Amino acid sequence: MNHVLEFEKPIVNLKEKIAELKSFTENSDIDLTAEIETLESRLSVLEDEIYGNLKPWNRVQMARHPMRPTSLDYIGKLFTDFIEFHGDRHFGDDEAIVAGIAYFKGEPVTVIGHQRGKDTKENIRRNFGMPHPEGYRKALRHMKQAEKFNRPIICFIDTKGAYPGKAAEERGQSEAIARNLMEMAGLTVPIVCIVIGEGGSGGALALGVGDHIHMLENSTYSVISPEGAAALLWKDSGQAQRAAETMKITSYDLKKLNVIDQIIPEPKGGAHRDLDQQSLYMEEVLKTSLESLSKLSNEELLEHRWEKYKQIGDYDLI
Amino acid sequence: MLKDLFSKRRKYASIPSEQSKMDVPEGLMQKCNGCNKIYYRKEMKKSLYVCPNCGHHHSMTAWERIDCLFDEGSFQEWDKGITSGNPLGFPEYEAKIAKDREKTELNEGVVTGKGMIDGISTAFAVMDSTFRMGSMGSAMGEKIARAIENAKEESLPFIIFTASGGARMQEGVLSLMQMAKTSIAIKRFSDKGGLMISVMTHPTTGGVSASFASIGDYNFAEPGALIGFAGRRIIEQTIREKLPDDFQTAEFQLKHGQLDKVIHRHDMKTTLFKLLEMHQNGGDKK
Numbered sequence: 001m002n003h004v005l006e007f008e009k010p011i012v013n014l015k016e017k018i019a020e021l022k023s024f025t026e027n028s029d030i031d032l033t034a035e036i037e038t039l040e041s042r043l044s045v046l047e048d049e050i051y052g053n054l055k056p057w058n059r060v061q062m063a064r065h066p067m068r069p070t071s072l073d074y075i076g077k078l079f080t081d082f083i084e085f086h087g088d089r090h091f092g093d094d095e096a097i098v099a100g101i102a103y104f105k106g107e108p109v110t111v112i113g114h115q116r117g118k119d120t121k122e123n124i125r126r127n128f129g130m131p132h133p134e135g136y137r138k139a140l141r142h143m144k145q146a147e148k149f150n151r152p153i154i155c156f157i158d159t160k161g162a163y164p165g166k167a168a169e170e171r172g173q174s175e176a177i178a179r180n181l182m183e184m185a186g187l188t189v190p191i192v193c194i195v196i197g198e199g200g201s202g203g204a205l206a207l208g209v210g211d212h213i214h215m216l217e218n219s220t221y222s223v224i225s226p227e228g229a230a231a232l233l234w235k236d237s238g239q240a241q242r243a244a245e246t247m248k249i250t251s252y253d254l255k256k257l258n259v260i261d262q263i264i265p266e267p268k269g270g271a272h273r274d275l276d277q278q279s280l281y282m283e284e285v286l287k288t289s290l291e292s293l294s295k296l297s298n299e300e301l302l303e304h305r306w307e308k309y310k311q312i313g314d315y316d317l318i
Numbered sequence: 319m320l321k322d323l324f325s326k327r328r329k330y331a332s333i334p335s336e337q338s339k340m341d342v343p344e345g346l347m348q349k350c351n352g353c354n355k356i357y358y359r360k361e362m363k364k365s366l367y368v369c370p371n372c373g374h375h376h377s378m379t380a381w382e383r384i385d386c387l388f389d390e391g392s393f394q395e396w397d398k399g400i401t402s403g404n405p406l407g408f409p410e411y412e413a414k415i416a417k418d419r420e421k422t423e424l425n426e427g428v429v430t431g432k433g434m435i436d437g438i439s440t441a442f443a444v445m446d447s448t449f450r451m452g453s454m455g456s457a458m459g460e461k462i463a464r465a466i467e468n469a470k471e472e473s474l475p476f477i478i479f480t481a482s483g484g485a486r487m488q489e490g491v492l493s494l495m496q497m498a499k500t501s502i503a504i505k506r507f508s509d510k511g512g513l514m515i516s517v518m519t520h521p522t523t524g525g526v527s528a529s530f531a532s533i534g535d536y537n538f539a540e541p542g543a544l545i546g547f548a549g550r551r552i553i554e555q556t557i558r559e560k561l562p563d564d565f566q567t568a569e570f571q572l573k574h575g576q577l578d579k580v581i582h583r584h585d586m587k588t589t590l591f592k593l594l595e596m597h598q599n600g601g602d603k604k
């Protein structure tokens with residue numbers, strides 16, 4: 001398979017060996033079935049060992065995997081009749097964010113997500129999933145509409161961060177992000193956010209103020225990229241692996257820090273190995289979230305949202 | 319009133335700029351960061367650290383700011399005892415906090431409370447960039463959120479002076495989440511008709527700029543303050559282009575429609591008073 005990560009190589013090597021033996025057995029009189037079975041059970045152990053003990057940096061690599069499914073991939077699997085809508089009505093349409101409405105289990109929902117490209121050409125069009133202010137304003141426009149028509153909102157978070165560009169600053173990147181944080185706080189419909197890849201800083205959070213926040217097992221969520229943290233903390237962006245550990249950015253870290261609600265498991269080897277299975281895992285969690293949130297009154301929903309964020313943080317009293 | 323104080327012409331001890339290369343005696347003299355002229359620190363302090371020659375606004379500590387804004391004796395501090403934990407177990411973080419606590423005599427990079435501006439009560443938060451560069455961690459987020467909640471409970475306006483390099487790296491994602499926490503607090507306050515005034519001082523960047531600093535009912539800044547989301551160096555690396563000198567200054571932000579007004583420090587108190595006075599009937603949902 002393409003795009004094999006360094007730590008996965010023993011698995012790939014063993015798989016190749018098994019394939020070799022299989023084709024040898026098929027094309028000769030010698031029966032190697034017993035050997036193949038031994039290797040296959042060894043493979044299973046090896047996979048559990050490697051994928052069951054991923055280091056934070058390995059998860060960063062998974063989150064950034066070029067084959068990793070994007071928002072639109074999940075939208076296609078989780079919803080029906082998705083219709084994408086464009087534009088912020090002020091400046092333009094930012095394709096680093098997709099937004100629209102669809103059915104989830106027969107109920108209309110508003111779906112919004114950061115959108116990376118699958119290849120260079122699409123990545124340029126989508127600015128590598130790094131939004132400008134108009135992207136966040138488009139998202140907010142759709143959220144307000146969801147509130148008007150009483151549809152739950154589902155956000156997929158998948159960005160390295162808000163785009164650090166001249167035009168983005170001129171058009172108010174700060175205000176666009178801040179406005180979303182503030183307005184999401186007051187929306188009287190359920191908001192469920194799922195981090196599917198990289199959750200980078202304020203640019204991720206601007207789609208991330210919700211009632212339930214979930215993370216795919218191998219996604220990350222952080223205030224700064226490991227490279228950025230390493231450059232700031234140790235003046236050496238080469239220490240990104242160390243920063244990935246120190247900064248506590250994995251789904252397991254965020255669960256421990258009480259920032260997220262649930263870790264959504266990934267198929268062995270990552271979401272990109274089995275999009276269908278991954279989508280089933282997500283569907284289950286999304287269904288449970290929406291069911292429990294739909295029982296709350298508007299007041300309860302907003303109070304619960306405030307209580308959720310109010311308790312995040314760690315400070316001392318002296 | 320402050321403005322009257324400054325309309326009287328004051329004599330400033332200024333030394334020609336050729337001498338600015340000389341060592342500046344610590345504590346006694348202060349060199350202007352704008353024009354390099356040297357002043358007696360005492361004189362600079364009297365002008366609220368605004369250079370009498372070029373108008374450059376120098377940083378103030380939170381307490382200096384509070385002293386020059388609020389009526390004498392009207393001030394009450396909130397949550398003084400909130401200080402940072404070390405949630406990630408970050409190496410040397412506690413030592414750094416301890417050092418800044420000693421240096422600044424603050425427990426965190428923001429002072430919150432309530433006080434009066436020419437007789438009108440208001441809640442406030444004043445950030446101090448000398449404490450961990452005014453970076454926002456859990457303690458700062460908590461203090462600001464509580465101050466906003468108090469303002470809501472007591473039906474007071476809320477004024478914030480921001481000064482921050484952005485997120486507190488050592489608290490990782492918890493630092494990021496303070497943006498959400500404070501913004502939700504503002505939403506709740508605003509929905510009750512609360513008046514929020516944000517005054518951005520040098521520097522207001524990153525996560526602070528992209529949360530409470532930018533969502534006041536009025537967003538102001540001091541002249542020359544650096545205000546923006548991403549850092550200049552990162553932007554230059556990303557777009558491979560040199561940015562203009564005035565990029566991300568208060569004046570630049572004003573020109574691009576991101577600020578209501580740039581306010582000279584000497585006019586700050588009178589302007590805030592006027593605004594508070596004009597909003598005394600409060601929002602309609604109080």
Ligand SMILES: [Zn+2]
Nearest residue numbers: 350353369372
């Ligand atoms: Zn000067």
